Amino acid sequence: MKTEETTAAGSTITRRRFIATAGSLGIVITAGSFVPKFLMAKDGEEIAIDPQQITAWVKLDKDGRLTIYNPAAEMGQGSMTALAVIIAEELDADWKLVHIENAPVIPETYGMQWSGKLGGPMITAGSRTIRGYYSNLRQAGAQARYILMYNAAQKWGVPISSLKTEPGEVVNRDNNKRMTFGEIVAFAKIPDAIPQIAEKDMKRPENFRLIGKVLPRFDVPLKVDGSAQFGMDIQVPGMVYGAITRSPVFGSTPTLLNENEVRETEGLVDIVPLDHGIGVVANTFEQALKAKRKLQIKWSDGAKAEKFDSEMVYADYHNMVHDDSLKGKELLNTGDAANAIKSAHKTYDWEYRNDFLYHARMEPMNAVVSVAADGKTAEAWAGTQAPDADQSAIAEVLKIDPSKVMFHNCYLGGGFGGRQVEFSAEAAVLSNKVRRPVKLVWTREDDLQYGSYRPISLQRMQAGVDQKGNLLGWRHYIAGPDQRLQGGAVPMAYYKIPNQYVELRLTDHGVRTVYWRSVSHGPNKFAQEAFLDEIAFDQKIDPYQYRRRMMLELPRHLTILDKVATMCNWTTAPAKGRARGIACSDYGGSYTAGVVEISLDRQSGKIRVHHVWAAFDAGVVIQPDNAIAQMEGGIVMGISSVLNESITFKNGKVQQSNFHDYPILRMADAPESIEISQIPSSAPPTSMGELSLPLMGGAIANAFLKLTGKPLRHMPFTGEKVLAVLEG
Amino acid sequence: MKTSFKLNGKQVQVETAPDATLLWTLRDTLQMTGTKFGCGVSLCGACTVHLDGMAVRACVTSISMVAGRSVTTIEGLAEKELHPLQEAWIEEQVPQCGYCQSGQIMQAAALLQANPRPNREQIVSHMNGVLCRCGTYVRIVKAIESAASKSEKQ
Incomplete structure (x- = not known):
């Protein structure tokens, strides 16, 4: 199961364009109306798509391989697999051919269900993922299935009502002729209208083939051989490392007393003052830790929390x-x-x-942010429960539009609530100062003492x-x-x-x-x-x-x-x-x-x-x-x-x-x-x-x-x- | 400082500060990120690797200690496709977030090497130093028992 392509949870489709690879078919669904459209790609052709209108839930290759895009953060709760199962069930996919990738950060399309429709924030919280996506993803799967049947009907010159599907295949009920989903990719065309599939035309629970069955999780093999990429594991060429000492009393602000001494630390790249702490950037993480240990900081008085005693x-x-x-x-x-x-x-x-x-997630907070030399774009990687919020927070630091931040969500080494935004924003500040990719890592002590x-x-x-x-x-x-x-x-x-x-x-x-x-x-x-x-x-x-x-x-x-x-x-x-x-x-x-x-x-x-x-x-x-x-x-x-x-x-x-x-x-x-x-x-x-x-x-x-x-x-x-x- | 050692069966040489730890050398210098940083002070076991076959915490193992010795990480645990423990981990669907699991598997592999058929008490006592916040302990025990009983049958 281990391949190059399955090791990263990062997305392969971007906000700005859907790169159609040779001979593959993206069944794409217009945000809001959920009318699927076909995207046919000729060899090597790239199709530019208006990011505001279109995005994809599933992509089908000629060999039948089906990529399903996961809109939620995978932090151990397994919804990455479960959401794909929901689509695959109504699509009647052959589960062996299903591959899962993280969706790009486009909340308009992939966001949580908000008053009945998708398009809310891309947040994974409140145990809302399955219940929030269930009906919409069944519909997406059912419509994708309709498209495949529509094309098979055209090809065979028979009414669509004479067709059924079996896992990965369209089947003619009358003569038992079969066509695999992959074969359809070669000639598929866009139907003029895609109906909203009524509940009565979807699978009845007693006919579920995938839902309610014991299927192995997609991410498990990657988590037993060390290949799953957590935010902590991201490596970017030219990357340097950041660490921050933060307010011991929330709300107090720092004054660094020994800047010159800290600057002498071997490998130090820069010192970055923040409102709530002092950051150091160095060539290796251990050098950054050495610099951090040297920091002598005077903290301001007067924070509301400074008299707080929880026992009293x-x-x-x-x-x-x-x-x-x-x-x-x-x-x-x-x-x-x-x-x-x-x-x-x-x-x-x-x-x-x-x-x-305290949450005590096994993976302490971290993020990699790479701000471009001109400060006008950035790329970022982190494990977050709310990638669109992280993206916006980085954009805010850089005073650029969120669309200029390419954010890749990674596997989360534990979520448990509130794992989002602040580490990405901090890493953006550090990277903006040094204009190099910075991996910010919170130590366990940082994570515990500056917890929420x-x-x-x-x-x-x-x-x-x-x-x-x-x-x-x-x-x-x-x-x-x-x-x-x-x-x-x-x-x-x-x-x-x-x-x-x-x-x-x-x-x-x-x-x-x-x-x-x-x-x-x-x-x-x-x-x-x-x-x-x-x-x-x-x-x-x-x-x-x-x-x-x-x-x-x-x-x-x-x-x-x-x-x-x-x-x-x-x-x-x-x-x-x-x-x-x-x-x-x-x-x-x-x-x-x-x-x-x-x-x-x-x-x-x-x-x-x-x-x-x-x-x-x-x-x-x-x-x-x-x-x-x-x-x-x-x-x-x-x-x-x-x-x-x-x-x-x-x-x-x-x-x-x-x-x-x-x-x-x-x-x-x-x-x-x-x-x-x-x-x-x-x-x-x-x-x-x-x-x-x-x-x-x-x-x-x-x-x-x-x-x-x-x-x-x-x-x-x-x-x-x-x-x-x-x-x- | 240059240090030579065997990593997953291959000879490697690294250039680091003299007080560098094995953990950050593996992760950053050698880009072997399967070994995780969790606490930095040998309290959680997420960074467990084998040093000459013994389970050690890479976060408190200085690079000078591994000179001339043999280090095995999760990436090099399996001789062929997967180690029996990795197969059992998949069979029992052990991982949730998965962040601690490299350390769990490396700790368990050292146990089975020394004691191919441990009882429950021995498993728990050997594994107690490796934390899992998702709470997969019950499945970890099952997976180790299953891997042990399978290797015995072979």
């Missing part, structure tokens, strides 16, 4: 959620929660806390129940610094709970926060699910049965919950010293329920998750094994964040620096088994990448409650915190 802030948050004179942003208000709680048989009122989290984090939060949960423990009212107050990251994950569509009120109370610490896998769901689902379990525990009701009671009228959700209970043999007790905890979550229209089995080392306070079971319903699943991989990955990252991970600030400075003090889960602490079950569905696909992670906070706390009778209310559940809870 919980006291403020506690006051915020108990101060009746405050009124934050109302997130949900059904019935009359206040009165329902006031008149309840019994009430509960607890707080849950979540520290800041999942925000800290405190959640006050209140509930009132009747004599049987049934919820009568529910109030949830969230305190934290970032509405877009903390105001989600509020509705619990899978539980019937009357009289709910949820409010977000905001403050600002002047530190950097950004999307982190599952966003609001990690903290908010933890608070909801742990609180529910504590109520069930107090009411002496089995936590599975307690949830079940609230799902009796919700069959879709009950199916998921019952499935996971069956998978883990919920009613059978685990081995001595072990306990199970259950939790539910959702994400982007998908639903899940999970169970963990834990043990506890009472000397160290260390929790160990041995087994995890999860069932999910995400509609049609394009790549089932990859969906399972996403569930597994979210579970492992979830356990890691719940047990180990914490970023703390003192005087505005991040206290951690590398994996010794920001420990992410290692293999020895990973579950021995993870069992995932997909609930079959023919509904349109919904989200996968962020679905399982939010289960872990609640499920682990709930297993701990079962095991010890004590609640865990502050993530992460480090040994130290667990011991304090056990003693308390």
Whole structure:
């Protein structure tokens, strides 16, 4: 599978023209109307195309090889393959002949679905890729198939209705004559009109040949022999290396105190001051690091963040959620929660806390930018979740039009939210100064200490129940610094709970926060699910049965919950010293329920998750094994964040620096088994990448409650915190 | 400083600073980018290569330490098409983002060389130094077990 051409994720078609190679056919689709047109190329001919009007989803060669263009960032979630599967399914392609390349950066055509049509930003985020492209790419595949059938019908002089397709071939139903897709390339012509293919004329899910089947991922072979090109791996002739020391307190600005000394560093090309740091450029990366280590910088005073202490802030948050004179942003208000709680048989009122989290992508941030000698054009390579935003950011630095920046997206060594723009913009500043290609690399320490984090939060949960423990009212107050990251994950569509009120109370610490896998769901689902379990525990009701009671009228959700209970043999007790905890979550229209089995080392306070079971319903699943991989990955990252991970600030400075003090889960602490079950569905696909992670906070706390009778209310559940809870 | 060593079976000579590391020499001077930079201080294992058959972290291996010795990277692991571990990695669809996987495979290959049929505990203990943020650990264990059992059958 390894060939020269498959090693790079870079695009081969450019914004300015579609280079038609000898004897190949680009089935190109006009943006907006999605009317496909043919592009026929004679040998060696280049066809110039107006970039505003036309671009390609698929390209077919004479030998039948089909290139499908991938509009999304491939960061491990596998959508590069899944999107191609969607097109190939309706096109009835022979999967063995499919090749995938990254699409060029043209958001007008390749951008996300935005109010029903493609053409939004080219951003890969929010687990929106499959659900956002599904219907449009099925249509693109179906129309491409129509074009091939139209041409075969012309050639054979038969009506198109007498034809069908089989993988890679058009077949005449009447005489079983066949023509491969590749053969059609030789004579194909543009049909006058391409119909919009109606849903009823597309494949029915029971006839899917590729969707829902286990197909290997396109990128996997390249990731086992070292040939996959990440941004970090890009080599450009004449390239030099950049490194930057950035503000230790966000918002402070630098003054370099020892420029002359730094300039003496062997191999130094230049020193580049930035608003938020000092950059150095050198002939090798190790020389750049040496120069960086020499930098003596005086940082300005007065940044908002400089008095921020994250351990102390919980006291403020506690006051915020108990101060009746405050009124934050109302997130949900059904019935009359206040009165329902006031008149309840019994009430509960607890707080849950979540520290800041760091993404810890294995590939630190980096970018290669090559600004032309005249500064009027640039070429750039990076792994980003939003290539069009990176392209624009580089253009802004250079004060040129984005069309003058040729941007190549690369494989991302982890995304997990917010991996975009700033490294590209920084590299553009460095390259603009030295007018040579610059590879900017963030060290692990840079990446960790100048991270943008999942925000800290405190959640006050209140509930009132009747004599049987049934919820009568529910109030949830969230305190934290970032509405877009903390105001989600509020509705619990899978539980019937009357009289709910949820409010977000905001403050600002002047530190950097950004999307982190599952966003609001990690903290908010933890608070909801742990609180529910504590109520069930107090009411002496089995936590599975307690949830079940609230799902009796919700069959879709009950199916998921019952499935996971069956998978883990919920009613059978685990081995001595072990306990199970259950939790539910959702994400982007998908639903899940999970169970963990834990043990506890009472000397160290260390929790160990041995087994995890999860069932999910995400509609049609394009790549089932990859969906399972996403569930597994979210579970492992979830356990890691719940047990180990914490970023703390003192005087505005991040206290951690590398994996010794920001420990992410290692293999020895990973579950021995993870069992995932997909609930079959023919509904349109919904989200996968962020679905399982939010289960872990609640499920682990709930297993701990079962095991010890004590609640865990502050993530992460480090040994130290667990011991304090056990003693308390 | 000139240093000669064997890289993936071929003799090479590089000109570097005396304190250059094997990692950046491989990546930048020799353009062998399969070996990854992850932490720079031997905490993550993304840069794992073999030095005379032993798994080492290239980020803390100085170039002077490899003089006259034999270095194997992910690019040179397979003698023919693919190493049994690489085949198992594909079979189990292990990688997600893939950035750590060169290091994972090189670490696992050193294990199988020393112990062709490791048990689960030995696998986990040997592999524990190589981090994966995507959470592919369960599949890594399966792939190593599968590769080990296949080579035993042959």
